[in-house]
Amino acid sequence: MTKRYVGSSGHSLKIRGAKCFIDEVDEARKVTNEVHRILTTQYNGAGSVFHDDTSTTQNQNLQTIVNYHNKQTRELDWSIHFNAANVTDAPRGVEVLYYDMKDLSAKVSAAISKASGLKDRGPKQRTELYFLKNTYKPAILIEVCFVDSEVDVDLYHKNFNVICTAIAEILAEHLGYAKIQTGQPADAKIMLNDSKTIPAVIIDGRTHVQVREIAELLGLKLVYNNESKTTKLYEVK
Ligand SMILES: [Zn+2]
Missing domain, CATH: 3.40.630.40 (Zn-dependent exopeptidases)
Structure with a gap:
């Protein structure tokens, strides 16, 4: 107790x-x-x-x-x-x-x-x-x-x-109280039009997803430049 x-x-x-x-x-x-x-x-x-x-x-x-x-x-x-x-x-x-x-x-x-x-x-x-x-x-x-x-x-x-x-x-x-751990990731998911789903995690109340996965989910083309640490997303025409 x-x-x-x-x-x-x-x-x-x-x-x-x-x-x-x-x-x-x-x-x-x-x-x-x-x-x-x-x-x-x-x-x-x-x-x-x-x-x-x-x-x-x-x-x-x-x-x-x-x-x-x-x-x-x-x-x-x-x-x-x-x-x-x-x-x-x-x-x-x-x-x-x-x-x-x-x-x-x-x-x-x-x-x-x-x-x-x-x-x-x-x-x-x-x-x-x-x-x-x-x-x-x-x-x-x-x-x-x-x-x-x-x-x-x-x-x-x-x-x-x-x-x-x-x-x-x-x-x-x-x-004898223990500190409540924060920042522990919790599993979550993102859905597009109630059908396609990608995995996500919730850390400190914020939902995180992989940019590549959300780009693909939305049908966007992704180009990553390592030097400038820039992720570019393009609409596919
Ligand atoms: Zn006093």
Whole structure:
């Protein structure tokens, strides 16, 4: 059976998180959705994600998120946040918070750092954090970068895709997901007037045929010039 996960973005639409050069709630939702998309389209992963649109107090928000996680069948909980300290043009970096998942947290932090150039602040144990303490499956909380570090935000913007890919890669490895192979040719065929048929293959959603075969199918004369790598087709009068 495929192991499942639950991912969520920190805070809620009405109880916002950190905000400076970027807005934590908006960005956490983007990262959460993209990691989920990669895990379910580029890997054979399964799970669900949650964003809190309704809570109006911090307690309500924390409980709403954790309740959602605890109601699902899953083997791993992950949450996306962005950090904040004070406005700076210095680099701050990525860190991953955990209750007892130190190894996984270290791997995720290192992978994000390697992919993006964000400084690797590494794994940090935070047993008092509501999310980590109250989700009863293994959980990690990823602080992607600092919203108030210009350098971090620049690296985050430039590397959004590779950051999400790096997170997905480590989570997939942890949950035992396999990468879905693309580019495997599938047999297909081309038919002319529902009668004559030539073979084709579909690679990455595109149908490929031999030029010579389609030329013959259409009654065209083919002349190939190897030097100029040009295939010339002539209508036969
Ligand atoms: Zn946060």
